[in-house]
Amino acid sequence: MPEPNEPYTSDEEVLEVVRRFESCELPPADFNHREHLIVALCYLRRMGDEAALKRLRVAISRYAAAHGVNPSLYHETITVFWLRRVRAFMTRAGDAPGLTELTNRLAEECGGSRLVYEYYSRGLIDSEAARRGWVEPDLRPPDF
Numbered sequence: 001m002p003e004p005n006e007p008y009t010s011d012e013e014v015l016e017v018v019r020r021f022e023s024c025e026l027p028p029a030d031f032n033h034r035e036h037l038i039v040a041l042c043y044l045r046r047m048g049d050e051a052a053l054k055r056l057r058v059a060i061s062r063y064a065a066a067h068g069v070n071p072s073l074y075h076e077t078i079t080v081f082w083l084r085r086v087r088a089f090m091t092r093a094g095d096a097p098g099l100t101e102l103t104n105r106l107a108e109e110c111g112g113s114r115l116v117y118e119y120y121s122r123g124l125i126d127s128e129a130a131r132r133g134w135v136e137p138d139l140r141p142p143d144f
Helices: 011-022 033-046 049-066 076-093 099-110 113-118 128-132
Strands: none
Touching (some): 033 049, 049 076, 076 128
Protein backbone atom coordinates (compact mmCIF):
# COMPACT_ATOMS: atom_id res chain seq x y z
CA MET A 1 0.00 0.00 0.00
CA PRO A 2 1.23 3.51 -0.67
CA GLU A 3 1.96 5.86 2.18
CA PRO A 4 -0.93 8.13 3.23
CA ASN A 5 -1.70 10.74 0.58
CA GLU A 6 0.46 9.01 -2.04
CA PRO A 7 -1.45 7.88 -5.13
CA TYR A 8 -2.13 4.25 -5.86
CA THR A 9 -0.17 2.88 -8.81
CA SER A 10 -2.19 -0.24 -9.69
CA ASP A 11 -5.58 -1.86 -9.43
CA GLU A 12 -3.93 -4.62 -7.39
CA GLU A 13 -2.91 -2.10 -4.71
CA VAL A 14 -6.48 -0.79 -4.52
CA LEU A 15 -8.02 -4.25 -4.37
CA GLU A 16 -5.51 -5.29 -1.71
CA VAL A 17 -6.94 -2.61 0.58
CA VAL A 18 -10.40 -4.13 0.18
CA ARG A 19 -9.10 -7.67 0.63
CA ARG A 20 -7.18 -6.78 3.80
CA PHE A 21 -10.19 -4.89 5.18
CA GLU A 22 -12.57 -7.77 4.49
CA SER A 23 -10.16 -10.33 5.97
CA CYS A 24 -9.61 -8.01 8.97
CA GLU A 25 -5.84 -8.02 8.27
CA LEU A 26 -5.73 -4.25 7.75
CA PRO A 27 -4.68 -2.63 11.04
CA PRO A 28 -7.09 0.03 12.33
CA ALA A 29 -4.27 2.58 12.09
CA ASP A 30 -4.24 1.95 8.32
CA PHE A 31 -8.02 2.07 7.86
CA ASN A 32 -8.57 5.78 7.54
CA HIS A 33 -10.98 7.92 5.54
CA ARG A 34 -9.29 7.19 2.20
CA GLU A 35 -9.50 3.44 2.79
CA HIS A 36 -13.18 3.73 3.74
CA LEU A 37 -13.75 5.53 0.43
CA ILE A 38 -11.88 2.81 -1.48
CA VAL A 39 -14.04 0.08 0.03
CA ALA A 40 -17.20 2.05 -0.77
CA LEU A 41 -16.02 2.64 -4.34
CA CYS A 42 -15.20 -1.02 -4.92
CA TYR A 43 -18.49 -2.20 -3.44
CA LEU A 44 -20.46 0.27 -5.56
CA ARG A 45 -18.61 -0.84 -8.70
CA ARG A 46 -19.60 -4.45 -8.02
CA MET A 47 -23.17 -4.07 -6.77
CA GLY A 48 -26.10 -1.73 -6.42
CA ASP A 49 -26.39 0.91 -3.73
CA GLU A 50 -28.56 -1.10 -1.33
CA ALA A 51 -26.41 -4.22 -1.64
CA ALA A 52 -23.26 -2.13 -1.12
CA LEU A 53 -24.73 -0.55 2.01
CA LYS A 54 -25.73 -3.94 3.42
CA ARG A 55 -22.29 -5.34 2.70
CA LEU A 56 -20.60 -2.31 4.29
CA ARG A 57 -22.68 -2.67 7.45
CA VAL A 58 -21.71 -6.32 7.82
CA ALA A 59 -18.05 -5.80 6.90
CA ILE A 60 -17.58 -2.82 9.21
CA SER A 61 -19.22 -4.72 12.06
CA ARG A 62 -16.98 -7.76 11.47
CA TYR A 63 -13.89 -5.57 11.17
CA ALA A 64 -14.72 -3.69 14.39
CA ALA A 65 -15.28 -6.95 16.28
CA ALA A 66 -12.01 -8.41 15.02
CA HIS A 67 -10.09 -5.37 16.26
CA GLY A 68 -11.92 -4.89 19.57
CA VAL A 69 -13.60 -1.69 18.44
CA ASN A 70 -16.86 -0.85 20.17
CA PRO A 71 -19.62 -1.81 17.70
CA SER A 72 -21.71 1.16 18.82
CA LEU A 73 -19.21 3.41 17.03
CA TYR A 74 -20.78 2.41 13.70
CA HIS A 75 -22.59 5.45 12.31
CA GLU A 76 -25.35 4.83 9.77
CA THR A 77 -25.82 8.45 8.66
CA ILE A 78 -22.11 8.97 8.02
CA THR A 79 -21.89 5.64 6.17
CA VAL A 80 -24.87 6.45 3.95
CA PHE A 81 -23.66 10.04 3.40
CA TRP A 82 -20.29 8.86 2.10
CA LEU A 83 -21.75 6.01 0.08
CA ARG A 84 -24.04 8.51 -1.69
CA ARG A 85 -21.17 10.92 -2.15
CA VAL A 86 -19.02 8.20 -3.72
CA ARG A 87 -21.90 7.14 -6.01
CA ALA A 88 -22.30 10.76 -7.17
CA PHE A 89 -18.56 10.96 -7.82
CA MET A 90 -18.72 7.74 -9.86
CA THR A 91 -21.63 9.07 -11.91
CA ARG A 92 -19.75 12.27 -12.73
CA ALA A 93 -16.57 10.33 -13.59
CA GLY A 94 -18.37 8.05 -16.04
CA ASP A 95 -17.13 4.71 -17.27
CA ALA A 96 -13.81 5.81 -18.76
CA PRO A 97 -11.43 5.88 -15.78
CA GLY A 98 -9.93 2.62 -14.58
CA LEU A 99 -10.00 1.64 -10.93
CA THR A 100 -6.61 3.11 -10.04
CA GLU A 101 -7.34 6.48 -11.63
CA LEU A 102 -10.84 6.54 -10.17
CA THR A 103 -9.51 5.76 -6.70
CA ASN A 104 -6.89 8.50 -6.85
CA ARG A 105 -9.39 11.05 -8.15
CA LEU A 106 -11.88 10.07 -5.45
CA ALA A 107 -9.27 10.47 -2.72
CA GLU A 108 -8.38 13.90 -4.10
CA GLU A 109 -11.99 15.08 -4.36
CA CYS A 110 -13.46 13.49 -1.23
CA GLY A 111 -10.40 13.05 0.94
CA GLY A 112 -11.58 15.37 3.67
CA SER A 113 -13.64 13.43 6.19
CA ARG A 114 -14.83 16.69 7.77
CA LEU A 115 -16.97 17.47 4.71
CA VAL A 116 -19.92 15.95 6.54
CA TYR A 117 -19.93 19.01 8.85
CA GLU A 118 -20.82 21.23 5.91
CA TYR A 119 -24.14 19.37 5.79
CA TYR A 120 -24.74 18.44 9.44
CA SER A 121 -24.50 20.35 12.66
CA ARG A 122 -22.35 18.64 15.25
CA GLY A 123 -25.38 18.17 17.49
CA LEU A 124 -27.33 16.32 14.81
CA ILE A 125 -24.49 14.17 13.50
CA ASP A 126 -23.54 13.19 17.06
CA SER A 127 -27.11 12.21 17.92
CA GLU A 128 -28.15 8.64 18.63
CA ALA A 129 -30.79 8.90 15.89
CA ALA A 130 -28.09 9.70 13.30
CA ARG A 131 -25.90 6.89 14.57
CA ARG A 132 -28.69 4.30 14.25
CA GLY A 133 -30.37 5.41 11.02
CA TRP A 134 -30.27 7.84 8.12
CA VAL A 135 -31.01 11.43 9.13
CA GLU A 136 -31.38 14.23 6.58
CA PRO A 137 -28.80 17.04 6.84
CA ASP A 138 -29.81 20.14 8.77
CA LEU A 139 -27.31 22.70 7.41
CA ARG A 140 -27.73 22.21 3.68
CA PRO A 141 -29.42 19.63 1.49
CA PRO A 142 -27.29 17.03 -0.26
CA ASP A 143 -26.05 18.47 -3.55
CA PHE A 144 -24.77 15.21 -4.89
